[in-house]
Amino acid sequence: MNSMDENITFKKILSLSHEKIEAHFSKNSSDFVVRERALYEFSGKGEHLILHICKKDLSTKEALKILSEFSGAKIKDFGYAGLKDKQGLTFQYLSLARKFEEKLKNFSHEKLKILDIFYHDNKLKIGHLKGNSFFIRLKKVNKINALKLE
Secondary structure (H helix, E strand, C coil), X not given: CCHHXXXXXXXXXXXXXXXXXXXXXXXXXXXXXXXEEECCCCCCCCCEEEEEEEXXXXXXXXXXXXXXXXXXXXXXXXXXXXXXXXXXEEEEEEEEEHHHXXXXXXXXXXXXXXXXXXXXXXCCCXXXXXXXXXXXXXXXXXXXHHHHHC
């Protein structure tokens, strides 16, 4: 182990002692929801738009392509804190130069919505997120296993 490894602390989050639980899970927009949690509050000023988006069954890259085609911005002009799953309903933040704001006013897409727009001083970069919260629906869970999950 090198000196870097010695400084790493792993925290056990949850430990369960029961047997395996049988359940059915399908990764779709009704059963799998991911919400990105911003690392910091947006300043309300600056040269960047922060787009709070909701996308259904689209990868982050596919969402960027759609927004790029609509706004005229290049994909590399967008910033994002992390990639989100393609399957499911996902909420995340993207950044873009403020000059594209007017072109996004009439944006409409069946699988992608801009929920809110904020202003900020800098472009989002990978890692600019506090984390993600998840909603996962398990189906076909019997009563005993449901009690174990509680």
